[in-house]
Amino acid sequence: MWIEGKVIERQDWSDKLFSLKIKVDIGDFIAGQFIKLSQLIDDKRIGRAYSLVNPPGTDYIEVLAVAVDDGQLSPNLQLLSKGDVIDVATKASGFMTLNELPKDDKKGEHLWFLATGTAVGPFISMMATNEPWQSYQKVVLVYGVREVEDLAYLPQLREFEDKYPQQFKLVLSVTREPFDGALNCRIPDGLNNGDIEAKAGIKLSAKDSQVMICGNPGMITDAQQFLKELGLAKNLRRAPGQITVEKYW
Numbered sequence: 001m002w003i004e005g006k007v008i009e010r011q012d013w014s015d016k017l018f019s020l021k022i023k024v025d026i027g028d029f030i031a032g033q034f035i036k037l038s039q040l041i042d043d044k045r046i047g048r049a050y051s052l053v054n055p056p057g058t059d060y061i062e063v064l065a066v067a068v069d070d071g072q073l074s075p076n077l078q079l080l081s082k083g084d085v086i087d088v089a090t091k092a093s094g095f096m097t098l099n100e101l102p103k104d105d106k107k108g109e110h111l112w113f114l115a116t117g118t119a120v121g122p123f124i125s126m127m128a129t130n131e132p133w134q135s136y137q138k139v140v141l142v143y144g145v146r147e148v149e150d151l152a153y154l155p156q157l158r159e160f161e162d163k164y165p166q167q168f169k170l171v172l173s174v175t176r177e178p179f180d181g182a183l184n185c186r187i188p189d190g191l192n193n194g195d196i197e198a199k200a201g202i203k204l205s206a207k208d209s210q211v212m213i214c215g216n217p218g219m220i221t222d223a224q225q226f227l228k229e230l231g232l233a234k235n236l237r238r239a240p241g242q243i244t245v246e247k248y249w
Helices: 074-078 117-127 131-135 154-163 187-192 195-200 217-229
Strands: 002-012 017-023 034-041 044-051 060-066 085-089 110-116 138-145 168-174 209-215 243-247
Touching (some): 017 074, 017 085, 034 060, 044 060, 044 117, 060 117, 110 217, 117 138, 117 209, 138 154, 138 187, 138 195, 168 195, 187 217
Parallel strands (some): 110 138, 110 209, 138 168
Antiparallel strands (some): 002 085
16 A cells, blocks of 8 residues: 655745655556655554645656644654655545546636645646646636745746746735735635636636636635536536535645
8 A cells, every 4th residue: 555755856835835756656647636645653654645746647746735733744744855765655546637527518618726725736737737728728727825935836837827828827816915916815705806807817607617626625615605606516427517626624
């Protein structure tokens, strides 16, 4: 169930927020899936799931994590440096993937990603593949954080803007301090008052939109409520809809 991975790179975004690149072979996976990392702590196996930030086809995995003060594993992960080892599950899991979205006439033309904090990770993995750019006319990432330093992978997101200037729209929101070009609100509030749609330059609708939501439960609940009032429905295999959700705790 577990194989040994070796840390080959780490990136500290803030005093608590960090990324790890880990050299390990977990086989094939789908962008949007997660992997479990684990350690034996006081003779007890502690494992936690982390979304993969890297796209399929790399010879390493990459995770974005925040060290929680009373967390059982994350503070230990933050102590890892290049060359250290960590146990990794042998297979990725999860269904928040683009291949789970409706196809053909039910697909829509606009793909929206709504993310808070570390939940931006799986969307970066998806955007690093060809699939969203080949399947949708517009791709919108709405990325909400508290502080500017929490905007992990901002340089890579700017690269997506440069690479797909007509197709990709990045909507940032920082709630606790000003940041040039960013909104200053919770994602549900920005949806309700129209600011997010205005920044994106397109409207959300049941006809044209697929919305993938990942992050804290409060944001997910409130964003879903707004979307359902617009006529969007949860996407199920037996009943294709427009809303796909993954909670981060």
